[in-house]
Amino acid sequence: MNRATSLASRSLHLWATAVLRSEYLVLLLCGVLFTALAPFTPGLATASNFTNLLGNLAPLLVVATGQMLVLIAGGIDLSVTSTIALVSVVGAFVMNGDDGWLKGSAAAAPAAVMVMLGLGALVGLGNGLAVTKLRMPPFIVTLTTMMFLSGLAVWLTKSQPIYHLPAGFTALGSRLWLALPIAAGLTGFAHVLLARSLFGQWLRAVGFNARTARVSGVPEGAVVIGAYIASGLLAAAASVLYTARLETGSPVLGQRILLDVIGATVIGGTSLFGGKGKVLWTFFGVLFLTLLDNALNLLGLSHFTIMMVKGGVIVLAALMDTARNRWLAT
Amino acid sequence: MTPLLQVESVEKSFFGIPVLKAVSFTIGAGRIVGLVGENGAGKSTLMNLLGGNLHPDGGTMRFNGNSYAPVNPRAARAAGIGFVHQELNLFPNLNIAENLFLTNFPQTGPVIRRGELHKRATALLKTVGIELPSTTPVDRLSNGERQLVEVAHALSFNARLIILDEPTTSLSARETERLFKLVRQLRDDGRSLIYISHALDEVLRLSDDVVVLRDGEVVGQGKATEFDQNKLVSLMVGRELKQLFPKGRSLPLRRALESNEVGAEPRAPLLEVRKVSQPGVVRDVSFSLRRCEVVGLSGLMGAGRTELARILFGLDPHECGTILVSGEPLTGSPRRRIRRGLAMLTENRRDDGLCLEASVADNIALVTLPNYTTSPLRLINFASLRNGLAKIREAVRLQPKLSNEQPVKTLSGGNQQKVVLAKWLLATPQVLILDEPTRGIDVGAKSEIYQLIRDLADRGAGVLVISSELEELTGLCDRILVMNRGRIASEFAPGEFDRERILNAALPT
Numbered sequence: 001m002n003r004a005t006s007l008a009s010r011s012l013h014l015w016a017t018a019v020l021r022s023e024y025l026v027l028l029l030c031g032v033l034f035t036a037l038a039p040f041t042p043g044l045a046t047a048s049n050f051t052n053l054l055g056n057l058a059p060l061l062v063v064a065t066g067q068m069l070v071l072i073a074g075g076i077d078l079s080v081t082s083t084i085a086l087v088s089v090v091g092a093f094v095m096n097g098d099d100g101w102l103k104g105s106a107a108a109a110p111a112a113v114m115v116m117l118g119l120g121a122l123v124g125l126g127n128g129l130a131v132t133k134l135r136m137p138p139f140i141v142t143l144t145t146m147m148f149l150s151g152l153a154v155w156l157t158k159s160q161p162i163y164h165l166p167a168g169f170t171a172l173g174s175r176l177w178l179a180l181p182i183a184a185g186l187t188g189f190a191h192v193l194l195a196r197s198l199f200g201q202w203l204r205a206v207g208f209n210a211r212t213a214r215v216s217g218v219p220e221g222a223v224v225i226g227a228y229i230a231s232g233l234l235a236a237a238a239s240v241l242y243t244a245r246l247e248t249g250s251p252v253l254g255q256r257i258l259l260d261v262i263g264a265t266v267i268g269g270t271s272l273f274g275g276k277g278k279v280l281w282t283f284f285g286v287l288f289l290t291l292l293d294n295a296l297n298l299l300g301l302s303h304f305t306i307m308m309v310k311g312g313v314i315v316l317a318a319l320m321d322t323a324r325n326r327w328l329a330t
Numbered sequence: 331m332t333p334l335l336q337v338e339s340v341e342k343s344f345f346g347i348p349v350l351k352a353v354s355f356t357i358g359a360g361r362i363v364g365l366v367g368e369n370g371a372g373k374s375t376l377m378n379l380l381g382g383n384l385h386p387d388g389g390t391m392r393f394n395g396n397s398y399a400p401v402n403p404r405a406a407r408a409a410g411i412g413f414v415h416q417e418l419n420l421f422p423n424l425n426i427a428e429n430l431f432l433t434n435f436p437q438t439g440p441v442i443r444r445g446e447l448h449k450r451a452t453a454l455l456k457t458v459g460i461e462l463p464s465t466t467p468v469d470r471l472s473n474g475e476r477q478l479v480e481v482a483h484a485l486s487f488n489a490r491l492i493i494l495d496e497p498t499t500s501l502s503a504r505e506t507e508r509l510f511k512l513v514r515q516l517r518d519d520g521r522s523l524i525y526i527s528h529a530l531d532e533v534l535r536l537s538d539d540v541v542v543l544r545d546g547e548v549v550g551q552g553k554a555t556e557f558d559q560n561k562l563v564s565l566m567v568g569r570e571l572k573q574l575f576p577k578g579r580s581l582p583l584r585r586a587l588e589s590n591e592v593g594a595e596p597r598a599p600l601l602e603v604r605k606v607s608q609p610g611v612v613r614d615v616s617f618s619l620r621r622c623e624v625v626g627l628s629g630l631m632g633a634g635r636t637e638l639a640r641i642l643f644g645l646d647p648h649e650c651g652t653i654l655v656s657g658e659p660l661t662g663s664p665r666r667r668i669r670r671g672l673a674m675l676t677e678n679r680r681d682d683g684l685c686l687e688a689s690v691a692d693n694i695a696l697v698t699l700p701n702y703t704t705s706p707l708r709l710i711n712f713a714s715l716r717n718g719l720a721k722i723r724e725a726v727r728l729q730p731k732l733s734n735e736q737p738v739k740t741l742s743g744g745n746q747q748k749v750v751l752a753k754w755l756l757a758t759p760q761v762l763i764l765d766e767p768t769r770g771i772d773v774g775a776k777s778e779i780y781q782l783i784r785d786l787a788d789r790g791a792g793v794l795v796i797s798s799e800l801e802e803l804t805g806l807c808d809r810i811l812v813m814n815r816g817r818i819a820s821e822f823a824p825g826e827f828d829r830e831r832i833l834n835a836a837l838p839t
Contacts, residue, residue, distance in 0.1 A: 198708040205696055208685035215682045216696040217665040275687055
């Protein structure tokens with residue numbers, strides 16, 4: 001009797017360990033969430049909702065991937081949402097049909113995209129330099145960057161959204177067959193960089209132990225700056241997708257997604273202490289949060305209720321991560 | 331008379347791998363028991379069981395006549411077992427008294443009675459022989475004094491059994507003597523102590539009884555007088571370890587070899603340090619290192635040895651003086667110096683030698699990774715990297731059963747050190763700076779690392795070894811330099827290796 005129960009509990013323990021250890025755990029949770037909610041959430045399992053879901057997922061995945069790179073390096077980038085807003089309005093300044101600098105020109109859309117990406121990279125460079133050369137804490141640097149850029153975006157536009165963007169540009173957001181490959185391409189590239197390149201290995205080494213990395217000849221400053229530039233660049237790319245989708249240059253674009261960006265990355269399993277993270281994990285985290293958000297919306301909950309539920313879920317995810325580490329350690 | 335501690339068939343496994351197999355031993359009241367064993371033999375696990383950090387899978391323990399199964403460290407303290415950890419567990423920002431009574435402040439309601447606190451702390455400090463006010467912040471204490479404060483902490487809750495884990499690793503000779511005196515005095519008061527150390531001579535000198543662990547089993551126990559160093563070593567490693575230091579080639583033979591290699595200028599120094607100074611750290615340091623040579627750097631703690639090494643490797647600046655490698659000035663970041671053939675094994679592998687969370691493979695590859703990449707994205711060629719890893723793992727004799735994917739934090743100290751060495755050897759360095767290369771590792775791994783160092787020198791590298799173990803330097807080196815307060819005080823050639831003279835040169839005058 002005793003032996004039988006102990007055997008049962010032992011196999012349960014083994015099973016639980018295998019599940020907890022699996023890197024597909026979050027994907028599994030997505031499946032559980034979907035099957036649990038589908039029966040009584042009208043419109044969750046429909047083709048048009050899947051389109052909507054993917055449209056929401058693509059830009060979030062792009063920003064979160066950038067955030068993950070910075071977290072792996074042992075930093076954090078709180079400025080991504082303000083970067084999205086600033087890049088959005090500056091892009092709109094370049095190309096809008098009313099008083100845009102390149103109004104009506106065929107080159108307006110491509111030039112605007114270039115300017116947007118360049119600006120994102122520049123913000124990342126600034127953050128990276130402040131963190132490495134001035135040795136300021138990443139939290140403070142990017143928090144102040146966030147405040148500054150957010151103010152700048154509103155000041156530049158006098159808090160008015162900018163409309164009449166060229167059709168060639170808005171297609172990037174409204175056509176899923178354009179937005180998805182862009183997001184997939186960017187994250188796929190990030191994956192290759194992280195998993196197979198020298199930069200990826202160095203990034204992890206710096207995140208695990210910057211002093212060891214330095215003694216071992218890793219150019220740790222350049223690596224960290226690279227991570228922030230990548231984050232700024234990916235935030236700008238996400239801004240292109242968001243701006244095109246909304247057909248508006250908005251100074252408050254992305255204001256509400258900071259929680260989603262960091263939450264999705266952490267739910268995916270990227271460590272806040274540096275060193276650990278994968279693009280695949282971030283994809284699962286983004287999928288999970290997007291799905292949750294989508295289902296709660298369909299259930300007709302208010303924005304504030306959704307925020308509360310998401311906050312709770314992110315706490316649970318953090319808790320699970322600690323529990324998982326403790327469980328696996330014994 | 332019943333013994334103070336009775337450990338009976340205690341077992342413990344991690345991930346299904348047994349770490350302790352039916353361990354039994356007893357400790358009498360008023361005895362000093364030396365616990366020895368190689369890294370990974372199970373010493374730390376056993377002590378963590380006693381200290382309440384871990385719980386046994388099987389077996390029983392009795393302490394002070396009662397059944398003993400502490401649920402946490404607090405329960406162990408309450409039962410009367412004190413633990414002085416290898417990594418000191420004091421809060422440097424608090425003062426001595428606060429550290430001593432952190433979990434047990436004398437209070438009136440919520441208010442700490444400062445007067446009472448310092449009275450009790452002062453009494454404890456007197457017992458352990460610290461003549462400092464109890465209000466001294468701990469960050470102003472030397473390592474030796476911190477150790478004594480930890481002992482005082484154990485006495486603050488009147489521990490009957492005190493466990494000392496590698497207490498002398500970072501102590502000077504005088505501090506060690508002071509600690510030993512205290513340990514004997516505590517024994518004479520009727521307390522028992524478990525003394526864990528790799529320094530076997532110390533164990534034999536201090537202990538009344540000895541317990542030897544190997545692979546999770548007790549392979550020897552008895553009165554210390556029944557053992558000598560050779561017997562302990564052979565019990566620990568399970569074989570007769572004939573010779574700790576490699577025989578190596580004789581000096582003249584290597585000189586001949588060297589002249590063939592370098593041709594016209596056989597004696598041209600590989601590394602030349604000329605009048606290097608940095609205020610408050612090193613003064614006017616000049617020396618040279620030739621091919622095929624192992625040079626030892628001896629001195630007390632704080633003499634500037636590690637600081638000099640960090641300057642040579644470009645980790646810290648120096649105000650004046652030049653460093654030459656093969657006749658060319660050496661400047662810039664560690665990265666540039668690595669390209670010039672330098673390698674540096676740092677004093678503390680946990681701080682800046684390893685990425686503990688990362689895998690064995692990632693750690694070994696860290697320095698040489700750029701050589702295994704192809705442009706434009708600098709993607710890593712994993713197949714050729716694996717080949718390189720396999721070769722270097724064999725060269726440093728890293729335990730074959732360790733997987734490349736295993737995080738290095740799960741490795742024993744000896745294997746961790748081999749990982750650091752492998753990392754550098756993969757870069758085929760010309761000048762190696764090894765700061766305390768055998769700190770905290772067991773005797774088997776030690777002798778393997780000595781052999782590796784000798785082989786490197788024989789193949790043409792120059793090696794600078796910093797060590798606090800004089801025996802290590804005299805056994806391994808071709809020359810010994812002694813540093814004293816930032817200067818190189820004297821130099822000893824092989825014929826002149828004399829413990830006493832070297833020690834005297836290191837002592838402040």
